[in-house]
Every structure is written in structure tokens, then in C-alpha cells.
Amino acid sequence: MDWFKAGAASANKPGGAEYPPLNDTQAQRYWLGGFGAAWAASDDETPLAEVLAAALGERAALRDQLLTHGTGHPTPPA
Numbered sequence: 001m002d003w004f005k006a007g008a009a010s011a012n013k014p015g016g017a018e019y020p021p022l023n024d025t026q027a028q029r030y031w032l033g034g035f036g037a038a039w040a041a042s043d044d045e046t047p048l049a050e051v052l053a054a055a056l057g058e059r060a061a062l063r064d065q066l067l068t069h070g071t072g073h074p075t076p077p078a
Helices: 003-012 025-041 050-057 062-069
Strands: none
Touching: 003 025, 003 050, 025 050, 025 062, 050 062
16 A cells, blocks of 8 residues: 555545554554645645544544654653
């Protein structure tokens, strides 16, 4: 699976997207990279955090894991 492309596709068409598995840090980081790159290349002025939250919908566990990447925290900040 090319998680970077899957993340980019998720930013462009939420709802029909493929999401990285829970507890797979590498897949999640590639997916986030693709998602962020597609958002940055778009004309969407909505903050990235809001676009990401909308794309993830009810996937709270995945959202929480994605939010920990790059923060140095093992769990989401309180």
C-alpha cells in the first residue's frame, strides 16, 4: 500500500478514503504526509486540523494516534 498516495486521496475525497491501520506508526506518518501535501497544494483555507478531523469522522482512535506524531508524546496532549 502506498500510504502517501492514500493520504493525498483522503484529503481530496473524504469518505471514500483508505486510512492507515492503528498502531502502525510508519504507515500513519506516510499517510499524514500525503494528506498534508494535498491540503497544502489546494486552495482550501480551512485549517489543516479541521480538514483532518472532518476526513477522519468517527475514527477517534486513529485521530488520537495521528495527533501524537511529531509531538514526542506517547499519547495525545491533554
